Amino acid sequence: MPDLTRLRAVLARRTEGRAVVLLIAVLVAAVAFEPVVFSSFQVVLGRVALIGLVALGLTAVILLGELDLSVASTLALSGVVMASIPDPVLGVVAALATGLVVGLINSFFVVVVGINSFIATLGMLFALRGAAFVLSGEEPVRLTNIDAGIAFGAPLIGPLTPRVLLFFLVFAALQVFLSRTRIGREFYAVGGNRQAAIDVGIPVRRRLVLGFLISGVVASLAGVINTLERTAADPTAGSTVLLASFAAAIIGGVLLNGGRGTVLGTLIGALALSILQVVLTLSGVQVDIQDIFVGSILLIAIISDPTRLRASVSRLRDSLSRSRTRAPA
């Protein structure tokens, strides 16, 4: 009996509830309609790696109570940077350095100048995409070393491709960092109550810089992976990634105001979304209708925040009844 109360207490603390519910619902639907999904899990994992990787980096920034809209443009720009350099190793290094620089610029505007991160990274969204267009001459850049790209797409350990392995590596690193290290725990304090974090002596500015560096580098890593898989860098790449990665994090229970949520939640959210998309694709549902599904799930996820739902419904009812009593007067 006491075990049950402890279990309940643990569950109440977790934020992944809705993501788990969605994942279970999607899996049940998959068993019922398209059991083929379970034999084609490589496709699923490939999709998770695409949406999920950017979402993982984004989670670190959102936990701090900030936003990074520049991730998709960072992805595109680092891909182009990488493809423009003939030597593959040097290209990868340069691409990751691009992400690092982007993170530094973002945090400069947010921390030093003091602009809202939403706007600073909005400016970077335009500027970096523009830079990707200028650098590429507005056309896809072919990778010089196509063999590297082909080797990258081959399974490395068992059926797992390097892309999937990298994704889980980043996931594990961020999971340990945010839940087991002191600096990672301080991310939650900064996002949960900025003033309290300052008062207890947490170096808030340094934590913010670190957060933007993480999302910048992870986004550029996604750009590298994307370029290797396609053996070409497209300056328009990643335009849908921004929206999908936000969706994964939000469905995963990461609170947009900061301070609440987990990397695990983002992983489950990305997993649920990806399986859903694969199931729908296999059942022959058009991409357009898939978007309607994803949008509806996102809308339900954001308005069904369990801690606030009851208050919201009563507000709505209150407002409606007030207008009804007023109408005759």
Place this chain on the structure above:
Amino acid sequence: MAESTLRESIVAPTTAPAPASRGARVLQFVADRGIVVFTVGLIVFAIVFVNGFASVSNVSDVFYRAAPIGIVALGMTFVVISANYLDLSVVAQVATAAVIFIGVSNQAGIIAAVLVAIVVALVYGLVNGIAVGYFRANAVIVTLATTFIGLGILRWLSGGSIFFGPDGGIVQSLGQAKVGPVPLSAIVLIAMAVILGFVLQKTTFGFAIRSYGSNKAAARLAGVQTGRLVVGAFIITSLSAMVAGFVLAAFSNTAVSSMSDGYDFRALAAIIIGGTSVFGGRGSVLRTLLGVVFVSVLTNILVLSGMGFGLQQVAIGALIVIAVSVDALARKLVKS
């Protein structure tokens, strides 16, 4: 008149002025009034130095291109001033209105098309507004979700195909209509600015929106029906996006679901460059109009000087960051 409206928009809900150094005052002036100076300066620069700018055909081309995005930005100013960041779903709304304007009027006449479009705009405004205003959900995520849903429905129903208006049809004649040398779309833009400017500056609703944007808690305690206010702001944005869709469709006499890609952040860019604060409360419709003119003239100059799409994007990104940095630094200096 322009100057007085501008001053009013700044004075109304801001904090009490603090004594400031001369440097801070200069910076504050640039942050507050800079957009007027910069816009006029840019136009003068273009007339004097840029070949081919000061011709009737070029100026009317600038207006043709500015009108749809400008009308979206004018309406979205209400959402921004109510401290709800932006409405991403205008992308879906503009394209939907354009497709309805041509697709439905081909089948059932233009009046039916306008009626259907109004219903669709109201649905968008209500869904976004109720989710943000009553469920207190984050506007970015809510409108992101309605973008997915809306574009999905539009592409599904339209099959992603391009709709053409008939040659010499009413849509085409509206798109080519001019009053003197002024294209009809420019007149619609100015008319929308006058109407929306009046609503924001002179009505109780407009005042409530601005006070709610400055301080949500205070507005709520003062008895403002905040939920309805947010719904109202989103409905205004949706109706403006609908008008923009009509203008866009009439301009080319075609409509396709991808025709308004990027309108979300481009409209927000014009609003921010105009000097409306995304923290809510501060800003005006006139500022947005100036921001639209500034961005359009700058883009036109870049195009005339042979710069590509990439450099235009870099310029817009840099402008956003500069505009907001000046504002942030000015406030920091005033505070210290």
